[in-house]
Amino acid sequence: MSKSLLIISRQAPWSGPAAREALDIVLAGGAFDLPIGLLFMDDGVFQLMPGQNAKALQQKDLTANLQALSLFGIDALYACADSLADRGIFPTQVAGEDLEVLTAEELGALVNRYDQVITL
């Protein structure tokens, strides 16, 4: 059986290439049909915000890639409840079909469930 991998994405979408590069690992894993989870934590939760204007920053829009995750078979998506609350974001603002908002305690259990973890 394939080993499972959790990617923890902690960078804001427009703070550099880190958010995109974390997502690229997820998409590559999906292409190989591997069991991949993606957790948005700290500033990484900003990636989930609707209404981003990438053009104003002369950047490419990342949110389209996020929406493509299900096409790659990635449906294990998580967000850290504390990270959302610290930034004044209501879970309803970022609710997606596959997104699960987890408490600190649940996060611990999540990380334990995965064989390997990459934090970017």
Added chain:
Amino acid sequence: MKFAIALFSAPHAPSSRRALLFAQAALAGGHEIVRLFFYQDGVHSASSSVVTPQDEQDLPRQWADFVSEHQLDGVVCIAAALRRGVLDDEEAQRYQRSAVNLTAPWALSGLGQLHDAVQAADRLICFGGP
């Protein structure tokens, strides 16, 4: 134990030094390194263009020597490398760039190699990141 080692930080970051020390200690302890995978700013540690002042540790040189000596599989993510101007001969020609700064023992390849290493290893050890 079989280790896969991923490096995400630039050569001058302390975590990059720790990565090399860890890799050396792993082999010295009789463990196996299935692959080194350099991603994000970690790709700069595979660049032959880095010039370190004489009285400082030349980490890219030390990595290359270490990988050569132990005949390790040193893989540099091609997308991350291209973005940061780390090119082997083939890519420099493809994109018509004048400088080649990635040579043996390093190889450019895709993120599939990271996933492959994750599957092959007992432990994935990451250095760098936020």
